[in-house]
Amino acid sequence: MTRHIPVLLREVMEGLYLKKGAVVVDATLGGGGHTREILKRVLPGGTVIAIDADLSSLESFRTLAQTDDLFCQALREKALVLVHKNYSCLGEVLENESIESVDAILADLGFSSDQIEAGDRGFSFSQSGPLDMRLNQETKLTAGEIINTFSLEKIASILREYGDESESRRIASAIVSVRGEKPFTTTDELRESIEKVYPKGKRQRMKIHPATQTFQALRIAVNQEPEHLEQFLRQAVERLKTGGRVAVITFHSGEDRIVKQFFKKQAMGCVCPPGFPVCRCGNEPKIKILTKKPIIPTDEEVKNNPRARSAKLRIAEKL
Numbered sequence: 001m002t003r004h005i006p007v008l009l010r011e012v013m014e015g016l017y018l019k020k021g022a023v024v025v026d027a028t029l030g031g032g033g034h035t036r037e038i039l040k041r042v043l044p045g046g047t048v049i050a051i052d053a054d055l056s057s058l059e060s061f062r063t064l065a066q067t068d069d070l071f072c073q074a075l076r077e078k079a080l081v082l083v084h085k086n087y088s089c090l091g092e093v094l095e096n097e098s099i100e101s102v103d104a105i106l107a108d109l110g111f112s113s114d115q116i117e118a119g120d121r122g123f124s125f126s127q128s129g130p131l132d133m134r135l136n137q138e139t140k141l142t143a144g145e146i147i148n149t150f151s152l153e154k155i156a157s158i159l160r161e162y163g164d165e166s167e168s169r170r171i172a173s174a175i176v177s178v179r180g181e182k183p184f185t186t187t188d189e190l191r192e193s194i195e196k197v198y199p200k201g202k203r204q205r206m207k208i209h210p211a212t213q214t215f216q217a218l219r220i221a222v223n224q225e226p227e228h229l230e231q232f233l234r235q236a237v238e239r240l241k242t243g244g245r246v247a248v249i250t251f252h253s254g255e256d257r258i259v260k261q262f263f264k265k266q267a268m269g270c271v272c273p274p275g276f277p278v279c280r281c282g283n284e285p286k287i288k289i290l291t292k293k294p295i296i297p298t299d300e301e302v303k304n305n306p307r308a309r310s311a312k313l314r315i316a317e318k319l
């Protein structure tokens, strides 16, 4: 197992501005890289509620934690609480822990290197595996079901909307024609069908593999990522204490757009039309945006951890 390298670690820690005794949610525990740095800053006296929707991720973390003194002690003293849930259930998670509000919340979206590289999950076109892509094995929809049963139009719209795939219709049409002969079962079969859609010359000019955007789009659709992110953001702002901070790291333009627009709306006061003599909407700004432009990794970070190249960090403070 490779160990996932936390992205924008210094920038997140500076941005969250944590103090001893703080109560913090790490909504995406993964390999615990960010959680570890948070614990260093909030202990003694603080608590970290660390959430992950992927049971195997949590299990790997538990194994790793046994060899790490800081994690062992924090788990023993219940200063680190692990929760298997989708971050879209943040409110429920905090209610179960009898926590009303928190000082800081972090979400480092997407998947860890370990998950992507585990062929049996089906996340990567470069690893042979089943067309699964479910983050949580308790959910029903798989990538295979989308590929083998959704209409051509629906597949094309998923690829366009979630993958920005310019060849969405041609790929969807190739998928429908191949599955007419035999249903898709593996990532290899899907990758090969996508490769055939791109003429060799175009493929050679591309900076990314032609299957990159299709695999990303399917993963987003299978795990209902935009819906869960919006639900999470709403609850995060509600559950922050005044002066508390929320930091979100995204890895593709669709995710970043959701965070940017959500922050903008929450930071806005009155939304009455300009002609209104007095405010009728009664909207008060709920947050202050601390990152006018998203923070991106330094060249050095990208050199050391190429996975960081598309990361964008946005931070807001509760008013």
Ligand SMILES: C[S@@+](CC[C@H](N)C(=O)[O-])C[C@H]1O[C@@H](n2cnc3c(N)ncnc32)[C@H](O)[C@@H]1O
Pocket (backbone or CB within 6 Å): 004, 005, 006, 007, 027, 028, 029, 030, 031, 032, 033, 034, 035, 051, 052, 053, 054, 057, 085, 086, 087, 088, 108, 109, 110, 111, 112, 135, 228
């Ligand atoms: C990029 S990794 C986090 C890495 C972590 N910050 C670290 O430093 O090791 C994202 C993690 O979030 C989890 N995850 C993704 N979507 C989730 C969701 N909707 N709810 C809860 N966890 C989620 C994934 O299972 C994965 O373990």
